[in-house]
Amino acid sequence: MSEQIMSIRDAIRERRSIKQFNGQPVARQEFMAIIDDAVWAPNHGNREPWRLVVACEEQLPALHELLRDLAIPKWQELSSEALAKQMEKFTLAGAYAFVIVPEDVRQKERLEDYAAASIFIQNIQLLAWEKGIGSCWKTPAFLDNPKFREALKVQAGERVIAMLQLGHFDETPKGKERKTAAQIVTGFGE
Numbered sequence: 001m002s003e004q005i006m007s008i009r010d011a012i013r014e015r016r017s018i019k020q021f022n023g024q025p026v027a028r029q030e031f032m033a034i035i036d037d038a039v040w041a042p043n044h045g046n047r048e049p050w051r052l053v054v055a056c057e058e059q060l061p062a063l064h065e066l067l068r069d070l071a072i073p074k075w076q077e078l079s080s081e082a083l084a085k086q087m088e089k090f091t092l093a094g095a096y097a098f099v100i101v102p103e104d105v106r107q108k109e110r111l112e113d114y115a116a117a118s119i120f121i122q123n124i125q126l127l128a129w130e131k132g133i134g135s136c137w138k139t140p141a142f143l144d145n146p147k148f149r150e151a152l153k154v155q156a157g158e159r160v161i162a163m164l165q166l167g168h169f170d171e172t173p174k175g176k177e178r179k180t181a182a183q184i185v186t187g188f189g190e
Contacts, residue, residue: 011126016175018134019089021167026095026133028056031166034131035097038123043116044109049101050117053152056095064090066151070142094133094167097124098143098152103159114161121162134169137162 006014031054043049055063067090068075068083075083084091101117104110125135142148143160154160 006130008126011129014175015126015129016134016173017136018165018167018169018173019136020169020171021092021094021134021165022170023092024094024168025060026056026166026168028054028095030131030133031056031095031097034124034127034133037127038120041116041120041123043119044112047113047116049113050120051100053098053100054096060091060096063096066148067142070145070148071140092167093136093165095165097162097164097166098160099162099164100152100154100158100160103157117161121164124164124166128166132168133166135164135166137164139163 035052035054039048064087068087071090072078072083072086075086078086099117099121101113102110104113121137125137128135139161140163143163149160152160
């Protein structure tokens with residue numbers, strides 16, 4: 001997919017979660033430019049309660065090893081072909097961002113920070129989509145694994161809330177119907 005100019009409405013309605021990447025890398029410089037724009041997400045008290053661990057280009061092989069070790073049980077027992085097939089869900093993405101937020105002990109602030117980081121993630125997804133780069137926001141169980149946290153240098157009092165895969169793709173999935181405003185809105189006092 002080539003870079004395109006689109007309206008905000010079109011970006012929101014046409015963006016899809018991409019799960020079938022084609023293996024083309026995402027350039028670090030391009031990814032950093034997306035992040036530079038995405039940080040303009042609204043956030044309570046302008047706390048900007050997020051930080052990212054990013055892997056792209058030459059960093060991907062080491063990340064793939066970590067993901068293999070944590071996400072594919074008994075990978076050592078698999079044939080090289082079977083392992084390569086299972087690893088495609090990781091190796092075909094062209095870049096990764098792991099989104100980390102503080103775990104504030106105050107519930108209100110913790111929820112505000114999670115909400116703000118979620119908006120930040122969507123900004124990344126929409127900005128990438130505009131450039132013809134797909135993404136998929138995932139929350140696999142290994143995000144809380146102590147070995148994974150250590151590899152990402154996640155500190156006590158922080159939580160990894162998302163694994164964001166980005167990459168180029170050959171086919172856009174069809175969109176699924178969404179509820180309409182009439183289905184989800186109740187007027188005040190009704």
